[in-house]
Amino acid sequence: MNANKSNGVSIGARRAIAYIVLILLSFLCLFWFYVLFINATRSNGELGRGFTAIPSTHLIENMRNVFHGTLPMIKGMRNSLVISSFTALCCTYFSVMTAFAIQAYPFRGRQAVFSFILAIMMIPTQVTALGFVQLVNKMGLENNFIPLIVPAIASPVTFFYMKQYMEANLPMSLLEAARIDGAGEFFIFNRIVLPLMKPAIAVQAIFSFVSSWNNYFTPALILHKEHVKTLPILIAQLRAADWLKFDMGQVYAAIAFSIFPVIVVYLLLSKYIVGGVAAGAVKG
Amino acid sequence: MGSKKKSAVMGYTKWGYIFLIPFAAVFIVFQLIPLASTIYNSLFENYMSGLKHIGPNFIGLANYTKLFTSGDFMKYFKNTMIMWILGFVPQILVSLLLGAWFTDPSLRLKGQRVFKTVIYLPNLIMASAFAMLFFTLFADTGPVNSILVNMHVFAKPFKFMSNIWSVRGLVAFMNFLMWFGNTTILLMAGMMGIDTNLFEAAQVDGATATQIFFKITLPLLRPILIYVMVTSLIGGLQMFDVPQILTDGSGDPVRSSMTLIMYLNKHLYSKNFGLAGALSVILLIITGILSMIIFKATAQPENN
Known part of the structure; x- marks a missing residue:
């Protein structure tokens, strides 16, 4: 009224x-x-x-x-799937490990390490791309998935999310109890900490999978051979082709092929994803 | 006893260092070394002239002066900023409005979850595929022109890809679509953190919804607004996928939609390492300054 x-x-x-x-x-x-x-x-x-x-x-x-066309779309999807899955795995597992190191062990310089990781959070991958590509070439890792997967081990943003989650959800007394029972530190991490972190791991696995899946800039600099290319690179090739000669039905089907799987997965998991964005925001 | 306990503590604190090894090793190899070599490269003349490789010769800061005096850097910086602003202004306005509506208890909007799911959807779509989709939809013979001509908006198809402002507009529009849902969710989280007593007290005092929004919600949202704005600006400086795919890397018409990262990408492909290095370092410095603003803005309320 x-x-x-x-x-x-x-x-x-x-x-x-x-x-x-x-x-x-x-x-x-x-x-x-x-x-x-x-x-x-x-x-x-x-x-x-x-x-x-x-x-x-x-x-x-x-x-x-599309599947029998000139662009190796099925192979592209397989490559994208492999890279994104391993990226999500590396990113979440090692981010939890880094967060655990800082959360659970009062070692000397802990605060400095934490501040340092926060400080490097905003460095865009593009500004180190030049040195990165030269390094990858020197290591002979061109056309290899390793330089696209392994760097995910050092993901400051995921680390920060895990650290925040751990502060609220990992009781230190649990670790003490496990130590009294004679558990080693690696055992504690893999069998006690990881299961407790499952909800946070699920959210961050989705985000790191999606950002790797969508990534175009870095893979385009590393993957040149036809059989290792990922979907975004193939889409760029589709754009660069003389597309007026193309069967447009096929062009749309190729775009649909790279967009709709993500939409379907998103609709299934949307509850966690939207919640995850909000959870990150409260703390960020 | 005391010393024994201390050694036990020491015994497992070393695991802190051990668990840090993967992060530290990967960071040093794949970020720190590349960063150092990027900076190092920026001080050398090193490019391909036709098939001839020139350099590397040490030339100090000449790459930086070349970047600024040639005018290209300023031009692409301007393009990037124009497209960012065109996308960001509607994004922040729409997000504030939606956030205020979603969190307004007197409005009691139904189906919030469905709406949030829908508006966040474009954020997860592969930007390159999204840009390719827009390229085909807005082509001269594409469905958008077909619809507009049928509705008699245009007499003949409008050439979206040949007009400076329609290309910039499309890039900005795609960025808006991809990011307003994300911004809405971030701002909502901030708005829900505001003490509801403040709103009730204001309402008792007879404040209108508009007054409450401008006098209570906005000032209290200041830290998160600055956070959203600066992270979006940092993201805007990295704008690449959408204009790259939409214009096939050319930034046409007349390079009016060429962004800084597209320019960097071009130098990387043409092996123009000196200029690519200088450009990277400038981008790093700008990003660093912007990040400091975030830290200042988000740290303030805790001190008070």
Whole structure:
């Protein structure tokens, strides 16, 4: 009542405006993917005749053309999957380990190490790319997945998230009890700390998987041979090709092939992902 | 007894160092050494002239002066900033509005989870595939032109890719779509941290929703707003995937959408290591200054 008068505009009207804006924004977010889906189901001829809102019947045919086309899309997806999975694994396991080192052991210089890791958090990967590529070439690791996976072991952002989570969820008394029972430090880390960190690991594994999956800049500098290329590099090649000669149904199907798996996984896991962003924000 | 206990403590504190080894080793090999060699490279003349390799010859800071006097750096810096601002202004305004609505208890919006899921979705899409999608959708014969011509907005297809401001606009629009959901969630977390008694007290005093927003919510959000703005600016300086794929690396028309990292990428491919190094170092310095601002902004409230 009181709120109605003081706001000038009634609560009902404000609510209506909010819903209209939200629906418009949702439309803006989803429209492009809807068009992508429709166009991936249409043949080149149908696409030439302009846009319609109804899907056609050529999805499977387009997909088959993509898989047998000039771009090794299936291999690209396999490479992307391998790199992203191992990146997520390395990133989360070793970030928990680093966080554990700083959280559980009162060694000399602990605070300095912690401050240092926070300070390097913002260094963009692009500014070290020159030295990185030269180093990789010197090590003979071109066209190899190692330089794309191993650097994830030192991920300051993931480390920071793990450290925050550990402060709230890892009782030191538990470690003491395990030590009295004669457990070694590695055993404690792998059998007690890791299971306790599962929720945080799940959230960060998703984020590191996705950022590795989407990464274009670094892989494009390292992977040159056709059979090791990842999806983003193949998409760039698709763009660089003389695309007017292409079967457009096939182009849309190729884009759909690299976008829709992520959307499906996201919708399944969205609860954790959106929650994870918010959890990171409260502390950040 | 005392010394025995101390040695036991010492015995396991060394594990702190042991568990730090993987991080330290990887950081030194894959970040610190590359960083040092990038800085080192920036002081040398080292490039390919046709098939001939020139250098490396030590030339001090000449790469830096060349970068600034040739005008390219300033031009691409300007492009990057224009596209960042075009995307960031609507992003922060929309995010503040949505955040205020989602956290307003008197509004009681339904379906919040669905909306949040939808607006965060573009953030996870592969930026290169998203840019490729926009390239095909906004092509001269693409579906967007087909829709606009059918609706009689245009008499004939609009050449989105040949106009300076439509290309910049598309890049900014994609950045907006990809980031406003993320910003909304960050700001909401900040808004929910504000003591609700403040809002109730203001309401009792007869403040309107607009007054509450500008007089209570915004000032209290200041640290997180600065955080969002500066991290977005750092991200903006790294803008690469979207304009690179959209314009096929050319930054056309007339390099008006060429960003700093696209410029760096070009030098890396043409093995122009001196200039690439100088450009990297400048970007590192700018990022460093911006990060200091974040630390200052987020550390302040704890001191008070």
